[in-house]
Amino acid sequence: MISYTIQEINDLLKGELIGNTTNNIEGPEQLQNAKNQHITFIGSSKYIKYWAESEASAVLVNDNLTVEPGDNRAVIKVKNADLAMAKVLELFNPPAPEFETDIHPTAVIHETAKIGDGCKIGANCYVGKDVELGNGVILYPNVCVFDETTIGDNTIAWSGTVIRERCLIGSHCIFHTNVSIGADGFGYRPSDDGRGLTKIPQIGNVIIGHYVEIGANSCVDRAKFSSTIIGDGCKIDNLVQIAHNSVMGRSCIMAGHSGLAGSVTLGDGVIIGGSASIKDHTTIESGATVGAGSGVMNNVKAGETVLGYPAQDAKAMLKQWVVMRRLAKK
Template sequence: MKKSYSIEDINAVLNGELIGTTSQLIEGPEELQKAKTHHITFIGSTKYVKYWAESKACAAIINDNLNVEPGENRALIKVKNADLAMAKILELFNPPAPEFTIDIHPTAVIHDTAKIGKGCKIGANCYVGKDVELGNGVILYPNVCVFDETIIGENTIVWSGTVIRERCIIGSHCIFHTNVSIGADGFGYRPSDDGRGLVKIPQIGNVIIGHYVEIGANSCVDRAKFSSTIIGDGCKIDNLVQIAHNSIMGRSCIMAGHSGLAGSVTLGDGVIIGGSASIKDHTTIHSGATVGAGSGVVGDVEAGKTVLGYPAQDARDMLKQWVAVRRFMKTQ
């Protein structure tokens, strides 16, 4: 059934300052320039204010520092942070997840020793191995494999195609999107004594993932050579991200798409890694630091510092270099 709300219903959720009014029922959020009359949109900065007059949206959520007039039969809701407010609206209109017609599908293969918590749902063609423990409310969508001795905390959601290898420990309320690989062998090889080949180094550790971690589609978290690869509570990892063996991420770190950590990298709390950035092995990036998109980090990064470029250095210094190079090129 299609959801719709009045502007008053919307503001009851946001508790913002309502300016103007509209009789139009709101059926969903949309971008300013794509919105129709039944949409609500949002304006988070001055650069988008100019599009409001031409937008067909009947309402907008705006930052409270912006000066905008609502117009006829249109309304504005002023809030401190339009992006965070829009997140609440998206929750209102979020369609339900795919339904399970039966809690545990008959084609699922579940080892006799596995412990399945209350309210778990296990889809078609899943595999749950020996001595696996699933907490209450865990959801495994079709074609998920969870191998021996892995523990998954309550209310964690694992989407189709994901493989969780043996001995992993997963926290509660995590989300793993499609085709995530957790606990595959770390990438470890050394030249053989005779110099005529490569010797594979066994990877006998595991992966430990905290609570409220989200990992995007086709990302990989490799198990440790020994000990554990660790992802701290609240980390958010985009699609197509590589986290190598023995890396350790603190709490609430962010890694954008195509970025990667080589082996034994350590991230402090709240570190942000931009898209396509790469971090050299045995490097430490301290709490609150930011690595710009496309950067290559080859040495430790101080707490709270922003680095950019290849090799990465202080962002201000790098930007000055780029300006100097551009000026030089123009003189040639």
């Protein structure tokens, strides 16, 4: 069992230690569930009231909050309790699943594929013709990487992930279970005889930058032509849809069940809330935020926050909701 003294944890965080505890810390836990071997955190004043009832031996708090340690308990004041807790979580992070052999004998690897140093390829993986894997790439069991795809150093693909042909993947990316990269974009037009639908060929690819993380069961479709692009540092939640020819700038965030229709453009640092939908050929400029459940029909300016369905300026929408609530009470 890994454990640390409160002094060792504070040395890592470089916070202000108030009080002390002789209990070793064996892991982090939520305030109300914590026991005396745990450390917890408080990032908002509304949670301070739970500290007195908690059994935790230590707590991380934002430095603008006042929290008394109590008997055999310690408080560590830090600038940002959430970020400090992330460092604590790293201390107790269990190791990833181990590979008994670097390349499992059931993996199918085309003779033209180039495999970098230190790669690990699990059972029943498929690596196609002219694929290039950089150094330290990890493919967990049942991952497929199709022809002419390139994957950069230290990228990880968890089981069930499928990366289609001709995609370009950066380094230090993480694709969680069942991610789909490079499936055909959704393109159909009524047939000439008006009796069916004609499929539009999708001949482009997907380009993903460095340090991108994509959650389980999310899809990034290939472009009709040219590329669907995910910029460096983007973080994409579970069950997210990114349609053909969309372009995301750097360090964008998309929460679960949100989606981009075709040819959407996001600037840098855009935040898309859960279940939000973005209409095709829409541009959301850098630093903008789209509230959860919103439907964006028009372009969004840099730094703007929009909300609602159809989405509009968040303050204006909130005022409308207040008026509607008042009318409903009459």
